[in-house]
Amino acid sequence: MKCLAYLPTHNGQATKAGLEAVSYAKKCGADVVALAIGPLNADGGAGSAGASKVLHVAQGLQDEAQIARAVSEAAKAEGATLVVAPHNHVGRAVAPRVAVRLDAGMVPGVTGVLEGNTVKRNVFSGKAMAHVSVDSELKVITTTPNAFGVETGGGEAAVESFSPEVGEASLKVTGFKASSGDGSVPLPEAVRVVSAGRGLKGPEHWSIVEELATTLEATTACSRPVSDMGWRPHHEHVGQTGITIRPDLYIAAGISGAIQHLAGVNQSKVIVAINTDPEAPFFKAADYGIVGDAFEVLPKLTEAIKNLD
């Protein structure tokens, strides 16, 4: 089986979500050709993650319609029967277009490898799984960020120049505003997340959340009331109507754990809940719990992590 993996890059290097897509295809048993668009340093890291070859489109593209045309043309040129992209902000815009262009069945946000014609994904906000079957010969799959990890140990992939017919752009990027602070990992792809809710009593107290997050190299998040009250920006809201995350570690302080919040975080591998109320529903969904005041527990926890060797 041959796979064409769409490999988003940043500053010439493949993104982690893109490398995960490459490694995923390799795990499915495919010979993986990656498609990278825009500036690229050597193979961008694709070879190490499992790609045997990188097709490189030198011209950067902003419109996902054009990216989809490039991916589709590359998949045809390589005779791929599988197209993989990350299920993130880019992949979600590219992959559905590719599926239509190539007349392929598509399975978004998978959590398991392709076995025969069937692949597993989470549904009902993580409260169930579905085994989805695709009958078309060519299949399009997007991989849930942080569900598979990046393999390393492959060799350097050969890089070939590729010049697809991408047509006119119907969308252009006119501005970019970096998230507050650093270039931290976007929430849907974060490996560690520290989140806080109304229990923090006001936006002026967020420094203890940020200190813990910095110490853990984690991304910060918040509950819905906190973003609705304007304490934190909307893009930090995790939960049913905000962002769904799937980190290895999710630490929630001063969040009761309403079902709408849990729907956005219950796919986390390990959940730690910190709440003054021992009856808080979050303790039923958490792996580890501390009944205590976030104002005391968070700084102590930050200290304890700093003391790790």
Added chain:
Amino acid sequence: MKILVCISKAPDTTSRIAFTEGDTQFDSNGVQFIVNPYDEWYALVRALELKEAQGGSVTTITVGEADCDPVIRKSLAIGADDAVRIDANPTDALQVASLIANHASTGGYDLVLCGKETIDHNGSVVGGMLAELMNASFVSLATSLEVQAGVVKATREAAGGMESVEASLPAVVSAAKGMAEQRIPNMRGIMAARSKPLNVVPAEGALHGAAVAKFELPPAKGDCKMISADQPEELVRLLREEAKVL
């Protein structure tokens, strides 16, 4: 401006999730269905705001059977002018997108809005497929939306921050948190919704891509391990040695 808003029904967040017929069908017994929150809170409300500011019309479109009518009526109560229901059981994103695209192709819509995903299948696929099928531009996961002089201006999530983008009409936009605030229908809206047109049309020209073979419930979760508030080192030790996440 003619705006089409894709509306899907979804089980209420608090629903018990269970399956029937050999785990191949969702068990809707006793389940309360709602308008998919991303469709309702963000896509529909923003469409109404654009219409209120610039004139035009807001039509909703749903692929579903008669059991969708209550959520369609709610969309009309919130303020949509009329509704279309394509009479088919939705089983696959490509089927839904192709049915909507076939219908929309004759409607002359400038803008098609949908929620970023449904809260049951969480696919996030229909919008992109629709854009490709309609040969329209597509802004995914938009957190704000303006249309000025025939140009879509939106912000959306990007790696490490937010992007501003411009796209040409016709456009499909998928709506994420931030685009609008939830509206609660008032009594006048609810009364008016009863007499607004809900046109049921036959399903024609559906494509098919994928199908759910079987559902599965996740294994039961273990108990939460409680740690004393004055022993954060113990939590750190467990996270490192037991959970292996540090």
